[in-house]
Amino acid sequence: MAALTLEGIGVWLGGQQILKKVDLSVADGECVALLGPSGCGKTTTLRAIAGFIQPQEGDLRIGERSMRGVPPNRRNVGLVFQDYALFPHMTIGENVAYGLQMRRVPPAEVTKRVQAALEMVQLAHVKERFPANLSGGQRQRVALARALVIRPDILLLDEPLGALDRKLRDRMQVELKLLQRRLGITTIIVTHDQEEALSLADRMAVMFDGRIVEIGKPAQLYEKPGSRQVMEFLGSSNLLRGTVTATDAEGCLVVGPAGFRIRVANGARRQGEDVTLAIRPEHVRIAAPNEAGADALKAQVVECVYKGSITEVHTTLADGTAFMANAAAADVARLGLDRPGTPVALHMAPEWIQVFAT
């Protein structure tokens, strides 16, 4: 186990720059998720760490050792592929033993460690079977056992849960997190699924266009993102355009064409500056129009989408801006939110409103 450092990594593939000066430092035992839309360079970063791509620029260190020119088979990195890449012509036992045999571990120890690795993922009973005869979730765990049995310095997971169905994914998420904690292994997860990143990672790095634009604890990135791009990428958000009309020591007053005057606390803003306010649907409270406070937004219900634990209420503001809020089942009935055209008042807690330069 070891720390991982990426310093100014630049990768060009086919004349195109895929990674642009990527810096990342992962502490020993930490779990970091690389999150971003497809084509943002997260998979390329993973492949560079694994050694399948040699960056043209920058340095990559595992522990203190520079990986420049070190081929993948000499890196001691455990890799779980998106499609698991289990060897179809080998049994589960042979699959897990492969890395140990390639390291010339004595046969008696191979048997012992394979057994232990399979027990760790509760699959000792399928040792003699072939990958084709396993379910998706079992294959995923075999791939994990095969990657961990070599006692890698770094564990790399490429969309580890992407191919599993919803229920299995939720369970594997918990199992994976427990396993990672217990082994204390430095882990990099590449994913486009933010839920996976939010729930698995100690820290997550959001990538856009070959760069890490922001890195931090999941809650911090979700609740107080540093840029509008990250705010929009993580979860859903409502965006309101407005202009700063007054500032004082505590914050500023933003007035927008949608007919609102909102006091926001955070962010040093100049008077007259155009800004975008962003707020997540779960931080909006829906009330009847007559309960409206001074800061409330007036809106009309367009559509009501039932999601089980919550109901998404789609509304439009006075100027036609779409705005979404989450409502509890009781409020849907009380306020008649399921009838399109119902007028409502939307309250936003100031501490949850993010202000970004437009």
Next chain:
Amino acid sequence: MSDAQASRSFGIVTSVLAWSALAFLVFPVIFTVIVSFNASFFIEFPPKALSLSWYANIAKIHRIFDATIISVLIALGAATCATTMALGASLALVRSPLPGRPAITAFLLSPITVPMVAIGIALIQFFILIDTAFTWYSLLIGHIVLVVAYPVRTIVASLTLTNPSLEEAALSLGASRWAVFRTITLPQLKPGLINGFLFAFLISFDNYPISVFLVRGGLTTMPIEIFNYITQNLDPTPAAFSALYIVVVSIVITLAEKRYRIISHAIP
């Protein structure tokens, strides 16, 4: 005519065509097998009496027997060399960033499309030029040229189907490039290799048009000798030989299909 009637008559037409095509393929084979059991000296149908004497006669015609041994050896050699060469070529064609890959592929597959007589004439002229005509290795090289396209095709198909992340997984588990090739790549290619080898062997074994330019005297192959025999004799011994040949090949193909699904691989 209603839709149901139209679709019924379409069904009748296609099944008649399908059955005729099958009959066209199978009847000559059945005919040959029946004739081989005919007791009479002349080929006649249907046979008046049955006998196994023509099977006994195969062993007595030493030229056919010797030529069959040569054919087996040449076919084994040509199939082995062609499959090995095709493996290298396929890896280069599928995996390397080699320029002009479509052109090279077309060139390697050309023996399938170029008329065999043309290949035969070209080969013999070339061998005469370098003074190696009518030798073992000129016959072997000629057959390699003849069959190399088949393993190229099956191995390229196998390679395209393999999952490249398997090899990356092996690399990340600490295997060297050579170990990856031996333990991961080769086993993945096994169906393509076996299929290509079998095709190459069978094509070489019963090739006539190219061999006819490359053989002389004692160096002669089975199809050449069978044909020579037919031109000089009228008895059904070649039919008996053919029947035997059909049985052996059917058994080999069936076993290979059971174990390696070679036919399912050949038909995409």
